[in-house]
Amino acid sequence: MTGSAAGRRVVAILGAGGALGAAITARLAAEPDTDLVLSDLSEASLAATVAGIGAGDGSGAGDSAVETVLADVSRFEQVEEVVARAVKRFGRLDVVISNAGVLSPNGRIHNLSTDDWERAFSVNVMGAVNAVKAAVAVMRPQGGGSIVLTASVSGMTAWSHAAPYCVTKAGVIQLAKVAAVEYARDDIRVNCVCPGTFRSAIHDDLPEGALDPVAARHPLGLGQATDVAGAYAYLASDAARWTTGSALVVDGGYSAP
Numbered sequence: 314m315t316g317s318a319a320g321r322r323v324v325a326i327l328g329a330g331g332a333l334g335a336a337i338t339a340r341l342a343a344e345p346d347t348d349l350v351l352s353d354l355s356e357a358s359l360a361a362t363v364a365g366i367g368a369g370d371g372s373g374a375g376d377s378a379v380e381t382v383l384a385d386v387s388r389f390e391q392v393e394e395v396v397a398r399a400v401k402r403f404g405r406l407d408v409v410i411s412n413a414g415v416l417s418p419n420g421r422i423h424n425l426s427t428d429d430w431e432r433a434f435s436v437n438v439m440g441a442v443n444a445v446k447a448a449v450a451v452m453r454p455q456g457g458g459s460i461v462l463t464a465s466v467s468g469m470t471a472w473s474h475a476a477p478y479c480v481t482k483a484g485v486i487q488l489a490k491v492a493a494v495e496y497a498r499d500d501i502r503v504n505c506v507c508p509g510t511f512r513s514a515i516h517d518d519l520p521e522g523a524l525d526p527v528a529a530r531h532p533l534g535l536g537q538a539t540d541v542a543g544a545y546a547y548l549a550s551d552a553a554r555w556t557t558g559s560a561l562v563v564d565g566g567y568s569a570p
């Protein structure tokens with residue numbers, strides 16, 4: 314069971330800014346008895362997410378109390394601080410959602426630099442590793458919890474000109490599986506969501522038209538961030554109490570053929 318004896322649940326979202334972070338936040342803020350710790354690298358993105366749930370003064374949305382923390386997920390001590398703030402304010406931490414991610418520059422492997430690879434690994438892989446490490450430090454002594462990582466369907470299928478992104482998202486899927494096995498005895502579930510393509514600022518640096526062939530490969534067309542948010546609510550909830558190590562695909566049929 315996730316939640317305190319009083320029935321309240323504390324959820325921390327890393328990468329709560331941006332399109333999907335805002336959609337996940339809105340979805341969870343609408344659930345009863347849920348308090349939120351929202352974190353992002355970008356102050357402006359985080360403020361937009363908070364404003365989106367009607368908690369502009371930070372005092373709460375609906376019955377949710379909201380705490381915000383600026384943090385870079387590639388820095389373990391900053392992720393630890395997010396978790397520490399949850400415990401300091403709410404006394405516990407039931408769910409951690411690791412959602413920060415960056416797209417690599419559009420290019421074939423021989424044209425990508427070591428910096429391109431290192432940035433993708435430091436945010437996409439180490440961000441998720443840091444989230445798992447910081448979460449389990451609180452959840453093990455607490456007696457359990459749920460961790461949800463944002464991977465991508467690109468971690469299961471090949472997307473030309475995006476090797477660092479595909480490789481690091483495959484790493485996130487594998488991290489969720491290994492962590493699920495390692496922490497099952499601590500009653501900590503670890504899963505990931507593999508979205509197909511939905512429009513967001515992550516695509517801003519792509520050349521004009523780069524998404525057209527990607528869109529054509531989605532039988533249901535490109536999605537919206539709100540189409541994906543329910544998967545997080547499910548994996549975070551007790552309805553998924555027997556689900557761990559899964560990679561939940563929400564991709565408009567992209568990976569079906």
Ligand SMILES: NC(=O)c1ccc[n+]([C@@H]2O[C@H](COP(=O)([O-])OP(=O)(O)OC[C@H]3O[C@@H](n4cnc5c(N)ncnc54)[C@H](O)[C@@H]3O)[C@@H](O)[C@H]2O)c1
Binds near residue numbers: 359385464510
């Ligand atoms: N948009 C898509 O088509 C798509 C598809 C599959 C998976 N995803 C994944 O969904 C997640 C959210 O992406 P989005 O599409 O909403 O993009 P977005 O650019 O709108 O949001 C990404 C957020 O991550 C934050 N972020 C980036 N680096 C960070 C860091 N080092 N520390 C903390 N926060 C950081 C950004 O500030 C931003 O708020 C990412 O993990 C992305 O890889 C997106």
